[in-house]
Amino acid sequence: MRRNTGDHVLAAIPLAWLAVLFLVPLGFTLVYSFGTAGFGTIELGFSLDNYAQALGPLYLETFVRTVAFAVGSSALCLVFAYPIAYAIARRSGRFKVIAFALILVPYLASLLIRVMSWQILLAQGGPLERMLRATGLLHSPLTILDSLPAVIVGTIAVYLPIAVIALTVVLDRIPSEVIEASQDLGASGAATFWTVIVPLSRPGIATAALLTAVPMLGELVIPVLLGGNKGLFLSQAISSQYVQSQNYALGSAMVVLLVLAIAVVVGLLVRLTRGFDAAGAEGERG
Amino acid sequence: MSTARPGVDSALSRTLTGSVSRRTVLGAAALTPLAAFLAACSSTGSGGSATASAKLTNQLNIYSWPDYFSKDDLAAYAKKYGVTPKISTYTDTNTLFTKLNSAAGAGYDIVVPSSGWIKQIAGKGLLEELDLDRLDLKHLDQSLLNRNYDPGNKYSIPKDWGLLGVVYDPDATGGEIKTWQDFFDAGAKPGVSGRIRMTSAAEETVGPALWMQGKDLNTKKISDIKGTEDFLVGFAKHVKTFSAFDANAMASGAIVMALANQAYARNAILLNPKLKWVVPGPTSELWVDSFSIAKNAPDLERSYQFLEYQLTPKVQVNETVYLGYPASLKGLKSKLPSDVKERDLIFGGPDVDFDKLTTFVVNPDTYPTFQEVQTKVQAAAG
Numbered sequence: 001m002r003r004n005t006g007d008h009v010l011a012a013i014p015l016a017w018l019a020v021l022f023l024v025p026l027g028f029t030l031v032y033s034f035g036t037a038g039f040g041t042i043e044l045g046f047s048l049d050n051y052a053q054a055l056g057p058l059y060l061e062t063f064v065r066t067v068a069f070a071v072g073s074s075a076l077c078l079v080f081a082y083p084i085a086y087a088i089a090r091r092s093g094r095f096k097v098i099a100f101a102l103i104l105v106p107y108l109a110s111l112l113i114r115v116m117s118w119q120i121l122l123a124q125g126g127p128l129e130r131m132l133r134a135t136g137l138l139h140s141p142l143t144i145l146d147s148l149p150a151v152i153v154g155t156i157a158v159y160l161p162i163a164v165i166a167l168t169v170v171l172d173r174i175p176s177e178v179i180e181a182s183q184d185l186g187a188s189g190a191a192t193f194w195t196v197i198v199p200l201s202r203p204g205i206a207t208a209a210l211l212t213a214v215p216m217l218g219e220l221v222i223p224v225l226l227g228g229n230k231g232l233f234l235s236q237a238i239s240s241q242y243v244q245s246q247n248y249a250l251g252s253a254m255v256v257l258l259v260l261a262i263a264v265v266v267g268l269l270v271r272l273t274r275g276f277d278a279a280g281a282e283g284e285r286g
Numbered sequence: 287m288s289t290a291r292p293g294v295d296s297a298l299s300r301t302l303t304g305s306v307s308r309r310t311v312l313g314a315a316a317l318t319p320l321a322a323f324l325a326a327c328s329s330t331g332s333g334g335s336a337t338a339s340a341k342l343t344n345q346l347n348i349y350s351w352p353d354y355f356s357k358d359d360l361a362a363y364a365k366k367y368g369v370t371p372k373i374s375t376y377t378d379t380n381t382l383f384t385k386l387n388s389a390a391g392a393g394y395d396i397v398v399p400s401s402g403w404i405k406q407i408a409g410k411g412l413l414e415e416l417d418l419d420r421l422d423l424k425h426l427d428q429s430l431l432n433r434n435y436d437p438g439n440k441y442s443i444p445k446d447w448g449l450l451g452v453v454y455d456p457d458a459t460g461g462e463i464k465t466w467q468d469f470f471d472a473g474a475k476p477g478v479s480g481r482i483r484m485t486s487a488a489e490e491t492v493g494p495a496l497w498m499q500g501k502d503l504n505t506k507k508i509s510d511i512k513g514t515e516d517f518l519v520g521f522a523k524h525v526k527t528f529s530a531f532d533a534n535a536m537a538s539g540a541i542v543m544a545l546a547n548q549a550y551a552r553n554a555i556l557l558n559p560k561l562k563w564v565v566p567g568p569t570s571e572l573w574v575d576s577f578s579i580a581k582n583a584p585d586l587e588r589s590y591q592f593l594e595y596q597l598t599p600k601v602q603v604n605e606t607v608y609l610g611y612p613a614s615l616k617g618l619k620s621k622l623p624s625d626v627k628e629r630d631l632i633f634g635g636p637d638v639d640f641d642k643l644t645t646f647v648v649n650p651d652t653y654p655t656f657q658e659v660q661t662k663v664q665a666a667a668g
Contacts, residue, residue: 039650040387040410058662124540143480145540146527148668228527229486231668232661243380244488245657246650 026259029252037249050253059237059254066217066234067261073155074213077163080156081208085167086197100168107161115225118154119145122226146228154226155216163208170204171197206273214262234258343585346371346592349382350398351575356608359601367591371396378487379403386412386580394580395589398445401435401574402489402646408441414579415440420590422597426614429640430574434504435647442576443593444614446605449634449643450490450571453551453563458542465567466498470521472543479524483535483544486528488653488660489571489646490545491518497569503644511655515662522666533557547573549610552631565634565643572643575611606632 033050036043053059084103092099106114121128122145132138144150174197182192198205220235229236234254241251348355352375364370376382379400385391387410399407407413421443423431430444452469456462458481459472473482484491493503495514505511526541531550535541537557546554551563577596579589595601602615607626612618612633622629630636 039406039653040383058665062665123538124535125538141540143540146529224529227668228525229529230522230525230527230664232665236664237661240657240661243378243384244660245654246380246384247654 029255032248032252033256035249035252037247040246040248042248050249051257053250054253054257058232059234062232062234062237063257063261065231069152069155069233070213070216070219073152073159073216074209076152077156077159077212078167078205078208081160081163081167082205084160085164085171085204088164089168089171100165103161103164111158111221114158115154115222118150118157119225122150122153145226146230148227148231151223151227154222155219158222159212159216162211166208166211167201167204170201170207174200203273206269210266210269213265217258217262217265343588344369346396346585346588347394348373348396348398348592349385349394349580350375350396352377354398354575354609356601356604358608359596359604362601363592363595366595367588369588371592383407386410391580392582393584395583395585396592397578397580398575399442399578401433401442401572401576402648404436404442404576404578406648406650407578408436412581413441414581414583414586414589416443416579417590421593425599425616426597427616427618430614433574433645435574435645436576442578443597444574445577445596446609446611446613447572447574448547448549448611449565449638450493450573451546451548451551451563451565451634452543453536453546453554453561454543455536455539455558455560456562457560458539462562463543463564463566466494469494469543469566470498470517473521473524478543480526481540481542482525483527483529483531483541483546484525484663485545486660486664488656491660491663492656493571493644493646494545494566497566500568503571503646504649506649506652508652508655511652511659515659518659518663519666522663525663525667528664528667536561547611548631548634552610552628555631556628563631563635565638569642569644572640572645574645 031044032042034044034046034048036045036047036049088096088099088103120126122142123129124141124143124145126142126145129138129142132142144153178196178200179192182196187195218235219233220239223229223231223233223236238251238254238258241247241254245251346369348371350373354375355371355373360371374394376385379402382397382399383403383406386394386397386407391412397413399413404413416439418439423439423443426444430447431439436442452463454463454472458477460475460477461468461472463469463472472478489503492511492514495518496503496505496510499510499513501510531544531546531554532541533550533553534557536544536554544550544554546563548563551561555561555563577593579586579593583589596605599615599621602613602618603621603623606613606615606618606622610632615621619629619633622632626632
């Protein structure tokens with residue numbers, strides 16, 4: 001009994017933390033979203049006008065655009081992260097820790113600094129342009145900065161370490177015997193990769209997708225810094241309602257819709273990853 | 287973004303790209319302002335008890351734009367009065383308004399709102415009414431006092447000011463820009479299109495279109511503001527960025543025409559002397575960043591003491607040299623040290639007539655429409 005009480009107390013601390021710092025503000029946001037906005041004020045009530053406005057053409061288009069951006073960038077991020085994670089997990093031998101550290105160290109720097117460095121790299125007349133010109137690959141000024149491609153490049157770079165870590169952990173745990181068995185049974189390298197390694201790494205893929213796509217849905221800094229603040233993403237639209245237009249009600253409705261969208265994404269991924277424990281167990285057995 | 291910051295955009299863009307600080311370091315790499323931003327983030331307090339006291343406390347909490355006071359002046363103040371001001375920062379006056387309007391806004395002594403927001407902030411009872419007997423305003427430029435945004439300077443005294451103008455490469459635009467019509471016409475030309483910088487401040491996007499149509503920036507008619515939307519959305523495709531002004535991008539030719547304030551323009555011109563600056567006709571905007579005292583400031587005495595210090599002529603000169611924005615001292619130009627380059631530009635050019643300029647005042651009835659147009663223009667540019 002006593003141990004139970006202790007457990008409860010221990011569990012209560014993070015729960016209280018979550019309640020105060022997350023659920024309470026979210027509750028306010030939910031209540032605000034049904035209110036009527038003044039200029040920097042809010043009249044509580046029950047109106048669905050904010051939702052009607054948040055689902056109007058401009059914001060709906062923004063919503064679709066943001067989701068497409070998050071899904072696309074997350075997928076690209078995984079494509080780049082997978083070979084890196086594979087190399088670290090299965091090919092780096094005694095340099096594994098060093099390789100892991102090399103991926104992690106940049107992640108310790110502030111997001112701003114990492115994005116700023118991309119701004120410098122991609123700038124017209126910047127290091128990337130000079131390099132491309134020197135190698136004869138480019139003959140005109142580099143105009144990628146302040147465009148959607150620059151935003152995608154920056155986003156992939158910023159989120160890459162998270163994806164690599166999530167994938168490495170899982171790839172590292174695939175027992176060598178499974179792979180050897182596949183080879184012994186005559187599977188080619190490619191066949192082993194696609195039918196053994198990739199399926200066994202699904203939990204890592206799902207985790208990496210989750211950890212990159214969800215924050216990308218709320219990405220604010222990178223589009224402003226690398227995209228010239230053009231083309232609207234949801235987070236910019238929300239911040240604009242709160243800070244610029246002083247319309248807390250509409251901003252709140254947009255937040256609620258975004259949170260719902262994220263919940264759907266998380267729900268889907270959780271569903272997709274269901275049964276992974278069993279797959280893992282199979283792996284262990286093998 | 288606030289009312290009037292040609293170069294100063296949405297909180298983030300400024301924050302992030304370098305124009306974070308009003309004072310743009312000449313030719314410095316983008317990282318200098320970044321450092322300023324980081325310093326700003328680790329905001330040195332704002333704390334302080336909210337209990338009013340007639341006695342001098344040992345704190346002075348300032349909430350201002352990043353890097354908006356000369357470090358030497360702050361050090362001299364600290365030495366003279368034994369108090370090092372704690373400075374927290376914001377990157378646009380909208381944020382100042384939002385914060386003062388919430389519980390998080392308690393504990394500040396001095397705040398530095400831009401002209402456009404003073405009426406709104408004061409209207410919510412968030413600013414202390416100033417005791418003008420305690421401040422010597424007679425050696426300030428009188429044309430900066432008693433303006434539309436704060437009649438009688440009840441809540442604010444001018445700290446420094448700026449203009450909305452255009453800095454451009456005449457070779458690219460193929461001629462001089464004299465009016466807002468010229469600006470928009472030039473923007474559509476090949477070689478200029480796609481190399482334009484506008485701002486994320488709604489009034490600085492809508493304003494030029496209104497002026498071009500002969501309308502007033504402070505119009506009360508929603509239809510006037512909405513009336514600029516189609517034109518501006520159509521123009522959006524020519525714009526490369528709405529982020530913070532980057533003097534290096536103008537020096538490299540990545541941007542050939544930009545909306546900017548005179549200090550940003552000066553930085554670009556010092557890097558690339560062939561660039562030109564103009565305040566286009568028929569009119570443009572004058573913004574005035576101002577000293578105010580927050581309601582329930584913990585230390586009124588210290589606040590007035592700091593303002594008195596800031597208004598002394600020597601400090602006004604130092605601040606101007608440091609910021610690149612003119613302080614409000616009368617006859618300031620002739621008092622600047624002789625080694626200050628492009629000194630006319632600090633004052634927006636040789637012949638700026640304040641009476642012909644408009645100062646934007648945020649109106650809750652129309653401001654959301656300004657923002658709506660801005661949002662659509664930025665979305666259309668992507």
